[in-house]
Amino acid sequence: MINEKDVMLQVQAGRLDKLAVLYESNKVKLFNYFRKKGNSRAQSEDLVQETFMKILAYRSSFNGSSTFSSWMYGIARNTAADLYRKNKGNVIHEDIDDHEVVSEHCATEQAVSSQQQNIFDESLASISAEHREIIILSRFQQLNYHEISSLLDCNLNTLKSKMRNAISKLHEKYNKLSGEVR
Template identity: 25%
Template sequence: MGPETSDERLMLAFRAGDARAFEVLVRRHRTPVFNFILRFTGHRARAEDVLQETWLKVVRSAPEYEAKAKFTTWVYTIARNLCVDSARKESYRQAASLEAPTTGTEGDEGRPLGEALPDEGVSPERGAYNARVRPLLERALASLPEEQREVFILREYSGIPFKEIAEVTAVSENTVKSRMRYALEGLRRRLAELGVDGDLAEDGRTVAG
Protein backbone atom coordinates (compact mmCIF):
# COMPACT_ATOMS: atom_id res chain seq x y z
CA MET A 1 0.00 0.00 0.00
CA GLY A 2 2.15 2.85 -1.26
CA PRO A 3 1.36 6.57 -1.32
CA GLU A 4 0.18 6.19 -4.92
CA THR A 5 -2.64 3.82 -3.95
CA SER A 6 -5.98 5.56 -4.49
CA ASP A 7 -8.43 6.13 -1.66
CA GLU A 8 -10.99 4.01 -3.47
CA ARG A 9 -8.63 1.03 -3.77
CA LEU A 10 -7.72 1.40 -0.11
CA MET A 11 -11.37 1.39 0.91
CA LEU A 12 -12.05 -1.70 -1.21
CA ALA A 13 -9.04 -3.37 0.40
CA PHE A 14 -10.40 -2.49 3.84
CA ARG A 15 -13.78 -3.89 2.85
CA ALA A 16 -11.95 -7.10 1.97
CA GLY A 17 -10.41 -7.23 5.44
CA ASP A 18 -7.14 -5.28 5.19
CA ALA A 19 -7.02 -3.19 8.38
CA ARG A 20 -3.82 -1.46 7.24
CA ALA A 21 -5.72 0.12 4.36
CA PHE A 22 -8.07 1.79 6.82
CA GLU A 23 -5.11 3.12 8.81
CA VAL A 24 -3.73 4.75 5.65
CA LEU A 25 -7.09 6.36 4.90
CA VAL A 26 -7.32 7.78 8.42
CA ARG A 27 -3.78 9.19 8.21
CA ARG A 28 -4.56 10.82 4.87
CA HIS A 29 -7.87 12.37 5.75
CA ARG A 30 -8.13 12.76 9.52
CA THR A 31 -6.85 16.36 9.67
CA PRO A 32 -8.85 17.84 6.75
CA VAL A 33 -12.03 16.04 7.82
CA PHE A 34 -11.53 17.22 11.40
CA ASN A 35 -10.96 20.79 10.24
CA PHE A 36 -14.19 20.66 8.25
CA ILE A 37 -16.12 19.31 11.24
CA LEU A 38 -14.54 21.81 13.64
CA ARG A 39 -15.39 24.76 11.45
CA PHE A 40 -18.89 23.42 10.89
CA THR A 41 -19.67 22.83 14.57
CA GLY A 42 -17.54 25.59 16.11
CA HIS A 43 -16.85 23.42 19.19
CA ARG A 44 -13.70 21.35 19.56
CA ALA A 45 -15.11 18.70 21.90
CA ARG A 46 -18.19 18.19 19.73
CA ALA A 47 -15.99 18.10 16.61
CA GLU A 48 -13.86 15.34 18.14
CA ASP A 49 -16.99 13.35 18.90
CA VAL A 50 -18.33 13.81 15.37
CA LEU A 51 -14.94 12.84 13.90
CA GLN A 52 -14.99 9.61 15.90
CA GLU A 53 -18.55 8.94 14.79
CA THR A 54 -17.53 9.59 11.18
CA TRP A 55 -14.78 6.97 11.19
CA LEU A 56 -16.99 4.53 13.08
CA LYS A 57 -19.62 4.93 10.38
CA VAL A 58 -16.97 4.37 7.71
CA VAL A 59 -16.10 1.10 9.42
CA ARG A 60 -19.72 0.03 9.81
CA SER A 61 -20.55 0.96 6.23
CA ALA A 62 -17.51 -0.75 4.72
CA PRO A 63 -19.40 -3.96 3.75
CA GLU A 64 -21.76 -1.89 1.57
CA TYR A 65 -19.09 0.41 0.12
CA GLU A 66 -18.82 0.59 -3.66
CA ALA A 67 -16.39 2.81 -5.55
CA LYS A 68 -19.14 4.59 -7.47
CA ALA A 69 -18.01 8.00 -6.20
CA LYS A 70 -14.72 9.33 -4.87
CA PHE A 71 -13.91 8.29 -1.32
CA THR A 72 -13.61 11.93 -0.30
CA THR A 73 -17.16 12.61 -1.50
CA TRP A 74 -18.39 9.63 0.50
CA VAL A 75 -16.56 10.44 3.73
CA TYR A 76 -17.42 14.15 3.64
CA THR A 77 -21.07 13.25 3.07
CA ILE A 78 -20.95 11.11 6.22
CA ALA A 79 -19.20 13.86 8.19
CA ARG A 80 -21.55 16.54 6.92
CA ASN A 81 -24.68 14.57 7.81
CA LEU A 82 -23.33 13.87 11.29
CA CYS A 83 -22.53 17.58 11.71
CA VAL A 84 -26.11 18.46 10.78
CA ASP A 85 -27.45 15.89 13.27
CA SER A 86 -25.13 17.22 15.96
CA ALA A 87 -26.23 20.81 15.28
CA ARG A 88 -29.88 19.82 15.61
CA LYS A 89 -29.24 18.02 18.88
CA GLU A 90 -27.26 20.97 20.21
CA SER A 91 -30.02 23.37 19.20
CA TYR A 92 -32.52 21.23 21.08
CA ARG A 93 -30.28 21.10 24.17
CA GLN A 94 -29.84 24.88 24.14
CA ALA A 95 -33.58 25.37 23.85
CA ALA A 96 -34.15 22.95 26.70
CA SER A 97 -31.66 24.61 29.02
CA LEU A 98 -30.51 28.22 28.85
CA GLU A 99 -27.89 27.40 31.46
CA ALA A 100 -26.06 24.80 29.38
CA PRO A 101 -22.30 24.96 30.06
CA THR A 102 -19.88 26.05 27.35
CA THR A 103 -18.79 23.14 25.18
CA GLY A 104 -15.08 22.38 25.18
CA THR A 105 -12.40 20.09 26.48
CA GLU A 106 -10.63 20.90 29.72
CA GLY A 107 -8.51 23.99 29.22
CA ASP A 108 -10.20 24.89 25.92
CA GLU A 109 -12.99 27.06 27.36
CA GLY A 110 -12.88 30.46 25.73
CA ARG A 111 -10.16 29.39 23.31
CA PRO A 112 -10.63 30.97 19.86
CA LEU A 113 -11.63 28.44 17.22
CA GLY A 114 -8.75 29.47 15.00
CA GLU A 115 -6.25 28.45 17.68
CA ALA A 116 -7.70 24.94 17.79
CA LEU A 117 -7.02 24.32 14.10
CA PRO A 118 -3.78 22.67 12.98
CA ASP A 119 -1.34 25.27 11.71
CA GLU A 120 -0.28 24.69 8.12
CA GLY A 121 3.22 25.77 7.11
CA VAL A 122 3.20 29.43 6.06
CA SER A 123 5.71 32.26 5.86
CA PRO A 124 6.33 34.26 9.07
CA GLU A 125 4.76 37.36 7.52
CA ARG A 126 1.63 35.58 6.42
CA GLY A 127 1.60 33.59 9.64
CA ALA A 128 1.49 36.80 11.66
CA TYR A 129 -1.29 38.15 9.46
CA ASN A 130 -3.22 34.92 9.74
CA ALA A 131 -2.89 34.90 13.53
CA ARG A 132 -4.58 38.30 13.61
CA VAL A 133 -7.18 37.71 10.92
CA ARG A 134 -8.08 34.04 11.36
CA PRO A 135 -10.24 34.53 14.49
CA LEU A 136 -12.12 37.28 12.64
CA LEU A 137 -12.66 34.97 9.69
CA GLU A 138 -14.01 32.28 11.99
CA ARG A 139 -16.42 34.82 13.47
CA ALA A 140 -17.50 35.86 10.00
CA LEU A 141 -17.94 32.22 8.98
CA ALA A 142 -20.09 31.54 12.03
CA SER A 143 -22.40 34.36 10.98
CA LEU A 144 -23.16 32.76 7.61
CA PRO A 145 -26.25 30.60 7.03
CA GLU A 146 -25.36 26.93 7.47
CA GLU A 147 -25.78 26.02 3.80
CA GLN A 148 -23.41 28.80 2.72
CA ARG A 149 -20.87 28.06 5.45
CA GLU A 150 -20.56 24.37 4.59
CA VAL A 151 -20.02 25.11 0.89
CA PHE A 152 -17.31 27.67 1.68
CA ILE A 153 -15.54 25.31 4.09
CA LEU A 154 -15.65 22.34 1.72
CA ARG A 155 -14.38 24.44 -1.18
CA GLU A 156 -11.80 26.73 0.42
CA TYR A 157 -10.51 24.66 3.32
CA SER A 158 -10.93 21.10 2.06
CA GLY A 159 -10.40 21.81 -1.64
CA ILE A 160 -13.45 19.82 -2.75
CA PRO A 161 -14.61 20.59 -6.33
CA PHE A 162 -18.06 22.10 -6.79
CA LYS A 163 -19.32 18.93 -8.47
CA GLU A 164 -18.39 16.83 -5.44
CA ILE A 165 -19.79 19.42 -3.02
CA ALA A 166 -23.08 19.11 -4.89
CA GLU A 167 -23.03 15.37 -4.20
CA VAL A 168 -22.08 15.88 -0.55
CA THR A 169 -24.84 18.41 0.08
CA ALA A 170 -27.42 16.77 -2.22
CA VAL A 171 -28.13 19.90 -4.28
CA SER A 172 -27.32 20.94 -7.85
CA GLU A 173 -23.90 22.25 -8.82
CA ASN A 174 -25.47 25.58 -9.78
CA THR A 175 -26.98 25.84 -6.30
CA VAL A 176 -23.57 25.13 -4.77
CA LYS A 177 -21.96 27.88 -6.86
CA SER A 178 -24.75 30.27 -5.91
CA ARG A 179 -24.25 29.50 -2.21
CA MET A 180 -20.51 30.03 -2.62
CA ARG A 181 -21.11 33.43 -4.20
CA TYR A 182 -23.45 34.46 -1.40
CA ALA A 183 -20.97 33.13 1.18
CA LEU A 184 -18.15 35.23 -0.27
CA GLU A 185 -20.37 38.31 -0.37
CA GLY A 186 -21.45 37.72 3.21
CA LEU A 187 -17.86 37.18 4.36
CA ARG A 188 -16.63 40.35 2.64
CA ARG A 189 -19.43 42.33 4.22
CA ARG A 190 -18.89 40.88 7.70
CA LEU A 191 -15.10 41.16 7.52
CA ALA A 192 -15.39 44.79 6.42
CA GLU A 193 -17.52 45.40 9.50
CA LEU A 194 -14.74 43.79 11.57
CA GLY A 195 -12.13 46.05 9.99
CA VAL A 196 -10.49 43.53 7.65
CA ASP A 197 -9.59 44.46 4.10
CA GLY A 198 -7.09 43.39 1.45
CA ASP A 199 -6.88 39.96 -0.17
CA LEU A 200 -9.19 38.27 2.30
CA ALA A 201 -12.02 40.69 1.67
CA GLU A 202 -11.42 40.29 -2.06
CA ASP A 203 -11.64 36.51 -2.44
CA GLY A 204 -11.98 34.91 0.99
CA ARG A 205 -8.87 32.78 0.54
CA THR A 206 -6.17 34.62 2.49
CA VAL A 207 -6.32 32.41 5.58
CA ALA A 208 -8.29 29.55 4.10
CA GLY A 209 -5.51 27.03 4.32
Protein backbone atom coordinates in the same frame (compact mmCIF):
# COMPACT_ATOMS: atom_id res chain seq x y z
CA MET B 1 0.46 9.87 -1.89
CA ILE B 2 -2.02 7.10 -1.29
CA ASN B 3 -4.99 6.36 -3.50
CA GLU B 4 -7.77 6.58 -0.92
CA LYS B 5 -10.33 4.99 -3.21
CA ASP B 6 -8.16 1.88 -3.60
CA VAL B 7 -7.48 1.74 0.14
CA MET B 8 -11.22 1.97 0.89
CA LEU B 9 -11.91 -0.84 -1.59
CA GLN B 10 -9.35 -2.92 0.35
CA VAL B 11 -11.21 -2.10 3.58
CA GLN B 12 -14.42 -3.27 1.91
CA ALA B 13 -12.72 -6.50 0.92
CA GLY B 14 -11.95 -7.25 4.57
CA ARG B 15 -8.56 -5.58 5.08
CA LEU B 16 -9.83 -3.62 8.09
CA ASP B 17 -6.27 -2.72 9.09
CA LYS B 18 -6.22 -0.40 6.05
CA LEU B 19 -8.79 1.84 7.75
CA ALA B 20 -5.90 3.13 9.89
CA VAL B 21 -4.26 4.49 6.74
CA LEU B 22 -7.41 6.43 5.86
CA TYR B 23 -7.78 7.62 9.45
CA GLU B 24 -4.22 8.93 9.62
CA SER B 25 -4.50 10.77 6.30
CA ASN B 26 -7.89 12.36 7.10
CA LYS B 27 -8.18 12.90 10.86
CA VAL B 28 -6.73 16.43 10.77
CA LYS B 29 -8.92 17.45 7.83
CA LEU B 30 -12.05 16.14 9.56
CA PHE B 31 -11.09 17.74 12.88
CA ASN B 32 -10.63 21.11 11.17
CA TYR B 33 -13.90 20.64 9.27
CA PHE B 34 -15.82 20.11 12.52
CA ARG B 35 -13.99 22.97 14.29
CA LYS B 36 -14.70 25.39 11.44
CA LYS B 37 -18.36 24.39 11.66
CA GLY B 38 -18.25 25.73 15.23
CA ASN B 39 -17.97 22.57 17.31
CA SER B 40 -15.86 22.50 20.46
CA ARG B 41 -12.49 20.79 20.44
CA ALA B 42 -13.86 17.80 22.39
CA GLN B 43 -16.92 17.53 20.16
CA SER B 44 -14.74 17.70 17.06
CA GLU B 45 -12.53 14.89 18.33
CA ASP B 46 -15.61 12.80 19.13
CA LEU B 47 -17.12 13.55 15.72
CA VAL B 48 -13.93 12.41 13.96
CA GLN B 49 -14.07 9.12 15.88
CA GLU B 50 -17.79 8.69 15.22
CA THR B 51 -17.30 9.42 11.52
CA PHE B 52 -14.69 6.68 11.23
CA MET B 53 -16.88 4.26 13.16
CA LYS B 54 -19.61 4.93 10.59
CA ILE B 55 -17.14 4.57 7.72
CA LEU B 56 -16.33 1.12 9.08
CA ALA B 57 -19.99 0.24 9.67
CA TYR B 58 -21.15 1.45 6.26
CA ARG B 59 -18.07 0.41 4.27
CA SER B 60 -20.21 -1.73 1.97
CA SER B 61 -22.06 1.39 0.76
CA PHE B 62 -18.89 2.88 -0.77
CA ASN B 63 -19.25 2.14 -4.46
CA GLY B 64 -16.17 3.89 -5.81
CA SER B 65 -18.15 6.09 -8.20
CA SER B 66 -17.16 9.17 -6.19
CA THR B 67 -13.95 10.04 -4.41
CA PHE B 68 -13.37 8.70 -0.92
CA SER B 69 -13.21 12.30 0.35
CA SER B 70 -16.65 13.25 -0.89
CA TRP B 71 -18.12 10.03 0.54
CA MET B 72 -16.33 10.63 3.85
CA TYR B 73 -17.55 14.24 4.09
CA GLY B 74 -21.09 13.05 3.41
CA ILE B 75 -20.80 10.77 6.43
CA ALA B 76 -19.14 13.54 8.46
CA ARG B 77 -21.90 15.99 7.56
CA ASN B 78 -24.59 13.50 8.61
CA THR B 79 -22.71 12.68 11.81
CA ALA B 80 -22.59 16.37 12.76
CA ALA B 81 -26.30 16.73 11.92
CA ASP B 82 -27.07 13.71 14.13
CA LEU B 83 -25.23 15.34 17.03
CA TYR B 84 -27.10 18.59 16.47
CA ARG B 85 -30.47 16.78 16.42
CA LYS B 86 -29.54 14.70 19.46
CA ASN B 87 -28.72 17.85 21.42
CA LYS B 88 -31.68 19.68 19.86
CA GLY B 89 -29.49 22.56 18.83
CA ASN B 90 -27.78 22.91 22.21
CA VAL B 91 -24.38 22.16 20.74
CA ILE B 92 -21.54 23.80 22.67
CA HIS B 93 -19.62 26.16 20.44
CA GLU B 94 -16.20 27.57 21.19
CA ASP B 95 -14.19 30.26 19.59
CA ILE B 96 -11.61 28.76 17.32
CA ASP B 97 -8.14 29.56 18.60
CA ASP B 98 -5.33 29.55 16.08
CA HIS B 99 -3.34 27.09 18.18
CA GLU B 100 -6.24 24.60 18.31
CA VAL B 101 -6.80 24.24 14.58
CA VAL B 102 -4.12 21.97 13.24
CA SER B 103 -2.33 23.37 10.22
CA GLU B 104 -3.09 21.83 6.85
CA HIS B 105 -0.43 24.03 5.22
CA CYS B 106 -3.08 26.23 3.65
CA ALA B 107 -1.14 29.11 2.12
CA THR B 108 -3.93 31.62 2.62
CA GLU B 109 -4.19 30.84 6.34
CA GLN B 110 -0.42 31.07 6.82
CA ALA B 111 -0.27 34.47 5.12
CA VAL B 112 -2.97 36.06 7.25
CA SER B 113 -2.02 37.73 10.53
CA SER B 114 -3.50 36.48 13.78
CA GLN B 115 -5.87 39.45 14.05
CA GLN B 116 -7.07 39.02 10.48
CA GLN B 117 -7.52 35.30 11.10
CA ASN B 118 -9.67 36.02 14.15
CA ILE B 119 -11.80 38.42 12.11
CA PHE B 120 -12.07 35.82 9.36
CA ASP B 121 -13.10 33.08 11.82
CA GLU B 122 -15.71 35.37 13.38
CA SER B 123 -17.00 36.31 9.92
CA LEU B 124 -17.22 32.66 8.88
CA ALA B 125 -19.08 31.77 12.07
CA SER B 126 -21.58 34.59 11.49
CA ILE B 127 -22.80 33.57 8.02
CA SER B 128 -25.54 30.98 7.53
CA ALA B 129 -24.72 27.32 8.16
CA GLU B 130 -25.37 26.52 4.49
CA HIS B 131 -22.98 29.22 3.25
CA ARG B 132 -20.37 28.30 5.87
CA GLU B 133 -20.47 24.64 4.86
CA ILE B 134 -20.05 25.41 1.16
CA ILE B 135 -17.01 27.59 1.88
CA ILE B 136 -15.49 25.04 4.27
CA LEU B 137 -15.91 22.16 1.82
CA SER B 138 -14.54 24.16 -1.10
CA ARG B 139 -11.80 26.30 0.37
CA PHE B 140 -10.60 24.33 3.39
CA GLN B 141 -11.38 20.72 2.51
CA GLN B 142 -10.64 21.37 -1.18
CA LEU B 143 -13.53 19.39 -2.62
CA ASN B 144 -14.38 20.34 -6.19
CA TYR B 145 -17.77 21.75 -7.18
CA HIS B 146 -18.97 18.41 -8.60
CA GLU B 147 -18.20 16.65 -5.31
CA ILE B 148 -19.87 19.38 -3.27
CA SER B 149 -22.98 19.46 -5.47
CA SER B 150 -23.29 15.68 -5.10
CA LEU B 151 -22.75 15.88 -1.34
CA LEU B 152 -25.33 18.65 -0.91
CA ASP B 153 -27.70 17.11 -3.47
CA CYS B 154 -28.03 20.21 -5.63
CA ASN B 155 -27.19 20.84 -9.26
CA LEU B 156 -23.88 22.38 -10.25
CA ASN B 157 -25.26 25.77 -11.34
CA THR B 158 -27.22 26.10 -8.10
CA LEU B 159 -24.05 25.35 -6.15
CA LYS B 160 -22.09 27.97 -8.10
CA SER B 161 -24.77 30.53 -7.33
CA LYS B 162 -24.74 29.56 -3.64
CA MET B 163 -20.94 29.80 -3.63
CA ARG B 164 -21.04 33.33 -5.07
CA ASN B 165 -23.60 34.33 -2.45
CA ALA B 166 -21.59 32.68 0.33
CA ILE B 167 -18.38 34.45 -0.65
CA SER B 168 -20.23 37.74 -0.99
CA LYS B 169 -21.74 37.36 2.51
CA LEU B 170 -18.37 36.37 3.93
CA HIS B 171 -16.68 39.41 2.36
CA GLU B 172 -19.47 41.65 3.64
CA LYS B 173 -19.13 40.33 7.21
CA TYR B 174 -15.33 40.45 7.08
CA ASN B 175 -15.29 44.03 5.82
CA LYS B 176 -17.81 45.08 8.46
CA LEU B 177 -15.81 43.48 11.27
CA SER B 178 -12.46 44.74 10.04
CA GLY B 179 -13.76 48.27 9.55
CA GLU B 180 -13.10 48.29 5.83
CA VAL B 181 -15.67 49.73 3.46
CA ARG B 182 -15.76 48.52 -0.11
